[in-house]
Amino acid sequence: MSRLKSSERRLKLILMLQDSKKKLTVKDLADEFGVSRRTIFRDFNFLSDINVPVTWDEYSGYGVIEGYRIPPLMFNSRELATIMVGLNFVKSQVDKNLVDDAKGVELKIKNVLPDDLKQFMESLDDRTVVDPFLHFGADKKVGGNWYLLSSAISQKKRIEFIYESKMDGAVSSRTVDPYLLVFYRDHWNLIGFSHKRSAVRNFVLDRMSEVKILDEIFDGNDKINVEGLIFNSNETGQKIRVDIDESAERAFKANLPTKIIKLERVGNKKIKVEFKFDNLDYLNDWLLQFGNNVKVISPESLKKKREKTLKKMLTEMKS
Numbered sequence: 656m657s658r659l660k661s662s663e664r665r666l667k668l669i670l671m672l673q674d675s676k677k678k679l680t681v682k683d684l685a686d687e688f689g690v691s692r693r694t695i696f697r698d699f700n701f702l703s704d705i706n707v708p709v710t711w712d713e714y715s716g717y718g719v720i721e722g723y724r725i726p727p728l729m730f731n732s733r734e735l736a737t738i739m740v741g742l743n744f745v746k747s748q749v750d751k752n753l754v755d756d757a758k759g760v761e762l763k764i765k766n767v768l769p770d771d772l773k774q775f776m777e778s779l780d781d782r783t784v785v786d787p788f789l790h791f792g793a794d795k796k797v798g799g800n801w802y803l804l805s806s807a808i809s810q811k812k813r814i815e816f817i818y819e820s821k822m823d824g825a826v827s828s829r830t831v832d833p834y835l836l837v838f839y840r841d842h843w844n845l846i847g848f849s850h851k852r853s854a855v856r857n858f859v860l861d862r863m864s865e866v867k868i869l870d871e872i873f874d875g876n877d878k879i880n881v882e883g884l885i886f887n888s889n890e891t892g893q894k895i896r897v898d899i900d901e902s903a904e905r906a907f908k909a910n911l912p913t914k915i916i917k918l919e920r921v922g923n924k925k926i927k928v929e930f931k932f933d934n935l936d937y938l939n940d941w942l943l944q945f946g947n948n949v950k951v952i953s954p955e956s957l958k959k960k961r962e963k964t965l966k967k968m969l970t971e972m973k974s
Contacts, residue, residue, distance in 0.1 A: 661698075663731060664688050664690070664698065665698050665701060665702065667688075668684065668688075668695075668698055668702070669702065669707060669719070671684070671687075672709065672717060672718050672719045673718070673719045673723060675718060678714070678715055678716035679716040679717045679718065680716050680717070681695050681696065681717070683716075684717070699717075707719065707723070708720040708723055730768075730772070732772065732775055735768075735772060735775065735776055735779075736775075736779060738764070739776060739779040739780060739783060740779075740783065740785060742757045742760060742761050742780075743779075743780070743783050743784070743785045744785040744786065745757040746758065747784075747785050747786045747787075748838075749794065749795055749796055749798070749842075750795070750796065750797075750798035750838075750842070750843065751795040751796055751797050751798070752797060752798060752799075752800075752801070752802075753798070753801075753838075754795055761776075761780070764776070765777070796861070797861070798842055798843050798860055798861050799842075799843050799859075799860020799861045799863060800860070800866055801836055801838075801843045801860060803866055803868065804833055804836060804845055804860070804866070805836060806868065807833050807868045808833045808834070808835070808836065810868070810872075811872055811873055811874075812868050812869060812870070812871065812872060812873070813830060813831070813832055813833075813868075813869045813871040813872070813873050814830070814831055814833055814847075814866060814867065814868055814869060815828065815829070815830050815831075815866075815867045815869055816828075816829055816831075816863045816864065816865055816866040816867065817829075817863070817864045817865045818858060818862055818863055818864075819862045819864075820862075821859070821862065827851070829849060829850075829851055829858070830849075830850040830851070830869075831845070831847040831848060831849050831850065831856075831858070832847050832848040832850075832873040833845055833847040834846050834847045834848065834855070834879060834884055835847070835879065835881060835884050835885070837885060839912065842859055842860065842861060843859070843860040843861075844857050844858065844859055844860065845857070845858045845860060845863070846858075846884045846885065848873075855884065882914075885914075886913060886914035892913070892931035892932045892933040893931065893932065893933070893935065893954055893956075893957075894916075894929065894930075894931055894953070894954070895929065895930055895931065895932055895938070895951075895953070895954065895957065896927065896928070896929050896951075896952040896953045897927075897928050897942070897949050897950060897951050897952060898921060898925050898926065898927055898928075898949070898950045898952055899925070899926050899928055899945070899948060899949045899950075900924060900925065900926075900948040900949075901924045901925070901926055902924075902948060903945050903948035903949065904926055906945075907928070907945065907949070911928075911930065912932075912937075912941070913930050913931060913932050914930060914931075915928055915929070915930050916929045916930050916931065917929040927952075935956060935957050935960060936960065938957065939957060939960040939961055939964060940964075942961065943964070
């Protein structure tokens with residue numbers, strides 16, 4: 656790693672010591688920062704001089720006394736720039752709650768920064784735009800109580816809510832073990848074990864109401880397979896095959912709302928892509944953005960939907 660200034664290295668050293676859950680030795684720290692063991696000892700002496708309560712024992716190595724904390728808002732300009740990019744990305748989203756929370760975080764940071772960093776932050780805010788289409792073109796909406804659900808996930812507590820089906824508008828009560836929150840494009844999703852279906856399912860937050868955290872604890876594995884939950888939350892998906900032009904490959908792979916099963920070249924500048932998806936109406940609309948750079952091969956039902964949509968568009972253009 657690149658060599659840090661001594662002040663920055665010592666700040667990061669304190670953060671490592673107070674948050675470490677494994678044994679830290681002088682050699683480990685020297686290797687981490689790319690300095691000599693002697694430099695690390697000098698750093699420890701400096702921390703002692705400014706009353707940082709560094710501890711050591713042969714079993715847990717170096718650390719700080721439990722409960723010791725340093726002020727959290729000690730950013731350099733690069734770290735602050737990283738924070739601003741993240742906040743501007745969140746503020747560009749269509750979820751009003753996310754936007755409001757990001758503005759609140761931004762205001763709190765500004766209130767405690769020195770003047771030079773505050774000016775730097777305000778300049779970044781004015782001149783850094785992330786995802787301009789969402790930033791300027793999307794109306795903000797309330798996207799569900801993701802914070803309440805994140806609390807249930809962290810406590811491994813079962814939840815209960817009323818859910819409106821997207822397919823037919825039917826309303827029913829659901830009891831779910833919440834595993835994962837996923838923000839995709841313009842809405843939050845909850846992935847969890849549905850007791851009604853006895854299977855892992857995906858729920859859109861803005862279709863959930865009367866959400867309650869129950870007192871019941873569910874068995875949860877701390878090391879969940881996030882990828883498996885996201886892409887296997889609905890196993891009823893149909894197998895889809897499309898052929899795409901290589902010019903559209905990057906955008907297609909980056910934005911496809913599921914996991915690609917198979918991808919291979921099938922001819923001159925053509926690529927075969929196979930994946931599973933459960934909502935053919937949504938997929939049909941999504942594919943339109945690629946025009947004639949994508950050809951649907953199967954299933955037949957998706958081909959018919961695409962033909963019907965294109966015919967309707969042509970008819971409306973002529974009328």
